[in-house]
Each structure stands twice: as structure tokens, then as C-alpha cells.
Amino acid sequence: MFKQLLSLGAALALAAAHAQPAAWPAAKPITIIVPFSAGGNVDTTARLIGQKLSERLKQAVVIDNVAGAGGVVGVTKAVNAAPDGYTLVMAFDGPIGITRLVSPGAVRYDAAKDLVPVGLTTTAPLVLMARPGLPANSLQDVIRLAKADPGRMSYATTGVGTVLHLAMEMIKERGNFYAVHVPYRGGTQVVTDVVGNQVDLAMLVSLTATPHVLSGRVKGLVVTGDKRLPSLPNVPALGELPGFKGLDLVSWTGLFAPARTPPAVVERLNHELDEVLKMEDVRNKLAEGGALVGGGSTAAFSAFLQRENAKYERIVKAANIKE
Numbered sequence: 635m636f637k638q639l640l641s642l643g644a645a646l647a648l649a650a651a652h653a654q655p656a657a658w659p660a661a662k663p664i665t666i667i668v669p670f671s672a673g674g675n676v677d678t679t680a681r682l683i684g685q686k687l688s689e690r691l692k693q694a695v696v697i698d699n700v701a702g703a704g705g706v707v708g709v710t711k712a713v714n715a716a717p718d719g720y721t722l723v724m725a726f727d728g729p730i731g732i733t734r735l736v737s738p739g740a741v742r743y744d745a746a747k748d749l750v751p752v753g754l755t756t757t758a759p760l761v762l763m764a765r766p767g768l769p770a771n772s773l774q775d776v777i778r779l780a781k782a783d784p785g786r787m788s789y790a791t792t793g794v795g796t797v798l799h800l801a802m803e804m805i806k807e808r809g810n811f812y813a814v815h816v817p818y819r820g821g822t823q824v825v826t827d828v829v830g831n832q833v834d835l836a837m838l839v840s841l842t843a844t845p846h847v848l849s850g851r852v853k854g855l856v857v858t859g860d861k862r863l864p865s866l867p868n869v870p871a872l873g874e875l876p877g878f879k880g881l882d883l884v885s886w887t888g889l890f891a892p893a894r895t896p897p898a899v900v901e902r903l904n905h906e907l908d909e910v911l912k913m914e915d916v917r918n919k920l921a922e923g924g925a926l927v928g929g930g931s932t933a934a935f936s937a938f939l940q941r942e943n944a945k946y947e948r949i950v951k952a953a954n955i956k957e
Contacts, residue, residue, distance in 0.1 A: 663694035666889075667715075667723040669708025671701040675841050675925075679756055679887055680724040682919055686910040704793065705729035706741055713748040717892040719899035722752065726887045727797045731943045735950040736795030737957045745890075746943075750900055751935040752889040753907040754928030756920055759863060759884050760801045761843035762789075764853040767831045773809070773856045773875060776835065780811040787813040789835035790824045794957045798837040800946060801858055801883045803953035808878055828852050839885045840865070840924030858883050865924045883945060888928070888935060904932045 664687070668680045681697055688695040700708035705728050712723035730749075734741045743749075762773065770776045780787040791798035794817045806813060816833050818824045821842045828836045829851045836843075840857065844865050847854035857863050859882045860873030872878045889907055891900055910916055911929040920927050928935075949955070 660693055662720055663696045664688075664691070664719070665696050665698050665721050667698045667700050667708050667712050667721065669700055669702075669705035669723065669725065669729060672697075672699050675758075675839070676724055676726055676887055679920065679925075682916060683724075683755060683889075683907065683910055686913065686916060687906055690906050690909065703729075703740060704733060704796075706733055709745070709749075710743060712890065712892060713743045715892050717894040717896075719891065719895055719903070721892065722903070723749070723890050724755070724887055725749075725890050727885055727942065727946075728795070730888075730890075731939070731946050732795055732797060732800065732950070735946055736955050740957075746939075748893050749890040750893055750895050751932055751939060752891055752900055753904045753911075753932065754930060754935045754938055755887045755889055755907070755911065756925040756928055757884040757886045758840045758925045760798060760837055760858040761840050761847065761863075761866070761869065762802070762805070762855045762858075763828055763836045763838065763843055763847060764855055765828045765831045765834055766852060768834050768853070770855070771853060772870075773805070773872075773878075776855065777809045777811045780813055784812055785814065787811075787835070788816050788833050789813045789837060790816045790818055790827060790833045791837050792821055792824060793817045793819070795950075795955055797883060797885050798839070799955065800949045800953075802835075802837045803955065804881055804883060804945075804949050805856075805872070805878070807949075807952055808881060825852070844924045863924055865921075883942075883949075884926075886928070886938075886942070888939075900932060 666680050666684050668677045670676050684695040684697055700711050709723055709725055709729040715721035730745045764770055770779055789802055821838055824836050825846055827833045840863055846852050847866055854866055854869035857869050857871050859871055862871045872881050908929045911927050917927050
């Protein structure tokens, strides 16, 4: 194994010195673990990027769907994989930064120590939606209703301790109002019940929320962050609203390798990923549902993770979120 790592590191270091990188050493296929079942947004992103990486590296890339425990099972498999550049994981906010805070007994790894950030692939703002029959067309309206009748307002997310849950608790804290959290197992049922006026509000990732807002089936109230989404130009950004400037929380996906993967391997993977994310067809595909394309250096991704983790810790502590 040690000789293999030396050979792979040497090959990639040599490749970096040339304008045209050499093919990835074809000892075996590269596996990208997706900690979800097939068909979801994370899986779709991984398959798109995996295909392009395969073309650039001239090396087979396969997707391994390892669902369970909100992504923890798949990330655990990546943590325990050989650090040889042939196993990666397309991870996201939950199992990397949030779950350890909400359910510490469920996570047996330390993502900051047991994984190496390769690159940020996507970010996606979150959208607060209202049921069609709710007499509210803005976040300010929601706050007035919630304060006028405390305990009556409800909001749905896809689960306790998700980034969606944290985002709504962040808004509640800043707006100084109360709403009952109704956790669901998936976004499909959340949409069904908001459309059917069974729950007042829902916080969903923009990729899921956008088509339903555009169709008029639900009301789009606000997008997290300081900028409006091009796909939802009529929905205000949270940063536009008085008293909410500076609140910014997104869903994200990123590529990671097991700790102790040789630096030359990580840097080569980061370079190739960054080039993939610059491709027009990739950018267009990712943007179709409202995702914002990532990219950048490993250092930039590490800094991003530190900022997001600091937000998670503050929100979880302030709202006393536990599962």
C-alpha cells in the first residue's frame, strides 16, 4: 500500500508539472460514495461530476449509493476507506457539520480530522414557502400572524437537525416569533401538505422549492442569503428585509477524501473538479433547479466549512436542538 501511495503521488506530482496532465493511474476505478439512495439532488450532482471527472482523468468513475442515518453511514464508509485517491464521498452539510451537534452519539467520526476537503461542488439557498390559504404574502406578514396567535403557526422541514430546521430557527430567533416545527421524512410529503393547507409554512432547498413556487401552488416568502435567486426573481432575499441582514445559511455539497490521502492526489482532484465546474453544460445543468456552482481551492473550501460549522454550533445551541 505504501509503495502504491508513493507511486500515485509521484505520478500526480509529475503530471502537475506539465501543461497536459497525465491520465489518472488506472489501478482500479475511482468510487464516489453518495450517502443517499439514487435519484436525489446529491446523487444527480455526483453522477454529473463523476462522468466529467472520468472523461478528464481517462479513468472509470463509479457511484456507490450508501444510504442511512441521514448520510452518516455513507460518510463513515468513506472515513474508513483507504486513503489512496480511489475513494471519495460527495458529502453535504448534515453528516459533515450538523449531525454531530444534534445527535453526537450517532456519529463516530470527526469530519474535520477524518476527511480531507477536495472541493465545494454546489450551494443552494433555502426557500421559506407558505400554504396557499395562509393570509400572509411576506415574512413580515408571517411574523405578525405568529405574534398575534402564539402557538398556532406551524412549519415543516425534512427532519430534526437538518440545515432547513436550523435556518428556520435562525429566522425565528431574529424575528422573535414562535412556530411549531413539524419534521417530515422527505420533501415530497412536505410539499403535498403545504399545497393541501395541512401545514402553514415549509423550509426547503431551492432545488426542491423552485418549481412549486413558480407554478403558484405555494407562496414563496423569502430566500436565505443576501441575494435573490435568478430562478425566483420575485422572492425577496432575507438580507433585503429590515432586521434580517447578515443571516445567511445554505445547503451545500462537496467532495471529500479520506484523511491521509497524499496532498498531490488531493490537489490534482481539486484541479480537475474545478475545471469540471467551469464547463458551461455542467453549470447550466446544476443551475436548472436553483443550485449555485462551487469551485475554488481546497483552502477556500476549508475556510467555507469553518464558517458554516460556526453557524451550526451557534444556532443549535441557541435553539437547543436535539434529536
